[in-house]
Amino acid sequence: MMELTRKGEYAIRGIVYLAGRPLDKVCLLSDIAAAVDVPPTFLAKIFQQFSKIGLVKSFRGTGGGFMLGRPPEKITLLEVVEAVEGPIVPNRCVAKIPDCERSNSCNVHPVWKRVQDEVRGALEAVTLKELVSEE
């Protein structure tokens, strides 16, 4: 239960790798994909999503590729995960548009709210800077 999908896993690997490269250098998608061992076509879709919300900057044409959209310490793991997986919603009742009417009377509801807050908190507390392995 509550499992990150491949897409999420790949997304993290890809952007963490990018965060570990020289920040002013454009990286080829194919290079990133090879480095983190992810199908290039799949990673392309992921980076398109990143690009749309500014998590990465993309450059087309010869010499093109990707750069981090912001310094690594300004990008949280929560942003990365939600970019590709959507919002953290442990149960429908705590979604933005909940599809459960009894939320008010339901005693389980606050539990899911708490789970949601804790997960979001844990992911928001971590930035890409802390995730790049320094050696």
Added chain:
Amino acid sequence: MMELTRKGEYAIRGIVYLAGRPLDKVCLLSDIAAAVDVPPTFLAKIFQQFSKIGLVKSFRGTGGGFMLGRPPEKITLLEVVEAVEGPIVPNRCVAKIPDCERSNSCNVHPVWKRVQDEVRGALEAVTLKELVSEE
């Protein structure tokens, strides 16, 4: 992401309802299903899983049905959820048999471990007793 399935939702509804009934009374599955608005055949599968691990006691034949296997204050929400959804595993790397070898060197790994611990903790802190609505 991280969403409880219908099965999980139904499981909670069903067993919380049972916990709110007189504890020594056997309840018909069909009655429970009707009360909590869940397809009876689906709920049957769920209660079979409950029964196997002793969360509920089942009685076959005429006059049969289900009873809570333990007092409500001795059953946690975590048990109920894991009974039908399997273990709480936000990422494969924190599963019992992880399929990621780099767990040692990976900086993301401790984050998922933390998420796992917090979710489990939040669900374990709540018992069925607290979930039955008293009015």
Added chain:
DNA sequence: ATAAAAAAGGATATAAACTGTCTTTTTAGG
């Protein structure tokens, strides 16, 4: 201008998981 490089976008395909239903079997009571 043209060709080549690279990302963007769209369509498609396969497999797995989710959400059930149906049928048969087992157990218990009257």
Added chain:
DNA sequence: CCTAAAAAGACAGTTTATATCCTTTTTTAT
């Protein structure tokens, strides 16, 4: 023996996940 009820197993439709492929657009270099 007959009926009530859960257990067990098979099956089916839908949705989501996991990609891949192809075409288009943008940019750069020749």
